[in-house]
Amino acid sequence: MQSTRRRKTAGQAIVEFALSATVIFLLLSAAVDLGLIFFTLQALRAAAQEGATYGSYPIIVTNSSGQVTAVQLNYSEIYRRIRFAGGDRPSGIANLFDLNGDGIDDDRQGSVIFNPSNPTNPxxxxxxxxxxxxxxxxxxxxxxxxxxxxxxxxxGQNCWIRVTIRYRYRLFFPFAPAFGREIILRVTHTMPIRSQFVG
Structure with a gap:
């Protein structure tokens, strides 16, 4: 009588472990991905802030006789500041040199990532x-x-700079087909223009 009870108890323990281990590993994978997403967002936020801070000081454009013709943002340099906010080599959590996550450096993709002549391209x-x-x-x-x-x-009275960075994040543990294998993270930073020029 006792031997059959022990066999039932051992089988029950294996089934309970199989069910609970599945839930535990699912929660663990979700915790890892959420942690990585958090750190990626921090890196993107720092890059957006770097670009907006640099861009809040506009450049003054003059003609050949030295007269001011425009006060504008230097879009190419703002983009460069965003790319190099994490250093000159891709490292860490967010690769700022490959925002679309296709494995190709963004500079080699032309205007797909950023177009200085159309900086507001959604x-x-x-x-x-x-x-x-x-x-x-x-x-x-x-x-x-x-x-x-x-x-x-x-x-720059009542003028602002708003920098938005989108990043294709590939899930480390794609545990649910409904969510897909990647998500798009989006970070925006807004700052007032800091200009002293009036004219």
């Missing part, structure tokens, strides 16, 4: 905007860059 992985408005929570339009004593040529 399909890009780096979006740089120059909106205006007194309230940073409700910005719209675009700051004028060439009109004397208006917007960017008026010490």
């Amino acid at each position: 399909n890009g992985f780096v979006i740089i905007e120059n909106p205006k408005g007194p309230n940073p929570a409700n910005l719209s339009g675009r700051c004028a860059t060439t009109t004397p004593r208006v917007d960017m040529r008026n010490a």
Whole structure:
């Protein structure tokens, strides 16, 4: 009588372990992915902040006679600052040299990731905007860059820079087919324009 009871108990323990181990490993994989996503977001946030901080100091464009023609953002340099915010080699959690996650350096892909002549492209992985408005929570339009004593040529009054970075994150443990193997992370940083130029 006791030998059959022991066999039932041993079989029951194996079944319980199989069920609980599945749940434990599922929770463990979710915790690992959530931790990696958190650290990736921190790296992206630092890169967006670096780009916005640099971009908050606009460049003054002059003509051949030295007259100011525009006060504008240096989009190419802002993008470069974002790329190198984590150093000059891809390392760590977020690879800022490969935002779309295809294994190819973003600089070799032309305007797919960022196009300086169309910096507000919503399909890009780096979006740089120059909106205006007194309230940073409700910005719209675009700051004028060439009109004397208006917007960017008026010490950047009510002008902002908004840098958005999108990043294709591949899940370390793709545990649910419903979620897919990757997600797009998005980070935005907004700062006021810091210009002293009026004219």
